Amino acid sequence: MDALHKTKPRLAQKNRNNVKKRRKLQILRASVKTVGKEYCMESSICGLKHLVDDNTPIIERFIWVVILILGLGCSVSLVWITFLKYYRAPLVTTQMPEGISVSNIIFPAVGICSNNRISKRAVTELSKHLLKAERNKKYDEEEMMRLLFGLGQLYDYQTSNDGNMSHMTLHEVLGDYDVHELMQSLTPRCEDLLLRCVWNTEPKSCLDLFDFRLTINGYCCTFNYLRVYDSKFTDKDSSSRSIDMYKYGNKSTFDFDTGLKILLRLNESDDFYYNVPMQGAQLQFSDAYDFPDGPSGSFAMQIISSSVQMTVMVSASFTEASRDIQHVSLNLRRCRFYDESDYLPFYTYSDCMLKCRMSFLLDKCNCTPFNMPKMENARTCDLRDIPCLQIYYAQSIAVRPDVEPISEALELDLVGGGIPCPMCLPTCSKTAYSYDFNNIIIYPEYLNTVPDNDRENWL
Secondary structure, three states: OHHHHHHHHHHHHHHHHHHHHHHHHHHHHHHHHHHHHHHHHHOOOOOHHHHHOOOOOHHHHHHHHHHHHHHHHHHHHHHHHHHHHHHHOOOOOOOOOOOOOHHHOOOOEEEEEEOEEEOHHHHHHHHHHHHOOHHHOOOOHHHHHHHHHHHHHHOOOOOOOOOHHHHHHHHHHHOOOOHHHHHHHHOOOHHHHEEEEEEOOEEEOHHHHEEEEEEOOEEEEEEOOOOOOOOEEOOOOOOOOOHHHHHOOOOOOOOOOOOEEEEEOOOHHHOOEEOOOOOOEEEEEEOOOOOOOHHHOOEEEEEEOOOEEEEEEEEEEEEOOOHHHOOOOHHHHOOEOOOOOOOOOOOOHHHHHHHHHHHHHHHHHOOEOOOOOEEOOOOEOOHHHHHHHHHHHHHHOOEEOOOOOOOHHHOHHHHOOOEEOOOOOOEOOEEEEEEEEEEEEOOHHHHOOOOHHHOOOOO
8 A cells, every 4th residue: 555655646746747848848839830920921021921821711822832832942943053153163253453563563575586597698608518528529509508498397397399308318418417406506696686675765785685595486586585494395303493483584664665675687688498488577475484385375476577666565464363272173173273283393384285295296206396395305306207297296286175075166177186185274373465566667768868866766
């Protein structure tokens, strides 16, 4: 009996606790229902108040439920589409409100190449020297000059009518020769091409401003070309370049009269071989650290004729990518920072394209053309390799885009399908230049009649 009396109070206490819990749940449900109904009645979301209004018919409520579900589905779809759009291109471009001072923008590299790529004076001296060799006793001076004209094939890889024998004959006539040294010695010199120079309103010696460097058009007079090597393409272990190098180099201002002024002298009596069928000179513009090469990126070229004053207005667009985007995959951001490529020690799009093209020609012809930097342990193409270059050079300058499908408008089938360079993506941070060319024809027969005291000093 005592055990029974002790059990009953415990059961009673437990029942009272259950009643309290049920009562709390009822109060909570009632509160949620009241607050929810009040929210729906006062909400600006169209249709919610009709769901909780006691006077709304069941059919109308059902219709509003369907409409709200469809609206919610559309909202979720829009959010998902927006998320995917950001995920595929999670970059934001913001214009710098304060801008960049022109004095902080490095001046582009300028190259001046005479259209006459081989000096008649230099090739005549070479002809006299070759005629002294025992192997060339069967040639006279006229025949030797005609043979040496074939050196132009090292500039122009179009198929010639002479066949392969002329290449081999000229190769044998030259004997043991270095292509770089040979073509450099035959190119018109800067001191013969550049008459007067001014930099930022100060007259300067042209030879102090310009260097005789290698470009895609052979050896030319170059200004502000800061690349350490041009006769050698450094291997992947080289560390000769760094981001600090962009702090150096010649810089100008936005004033019209500042910048670079040059007076050219074209000597028609020294003409021998033209790679462009017109008299004049080629003006080349590129990034100060990029090899001046048309198919590889930052390169612009304009031909200036004799008796013409050309004014070039240069505009620069500076793009700086934040390191915050480096975690985004390359497939999404589609650009590389200078230090994140195994293909190059200091990555630039121009160098990547140049190396890709050179590797293609090296694979096909077992050499690289003389008008490209020389690769380590690679042979420079000579006259024996012209037939191979005639086959593959056009393909080497047509880079196959890394997209599918390839547009038929590119006509890559005409050049063997181009070459693939999927490792080459644009540089994330860069300075892009644009150029506006204006020409004024000069009439020497009139200007020479103007008295000296009526002339203004241009240089």
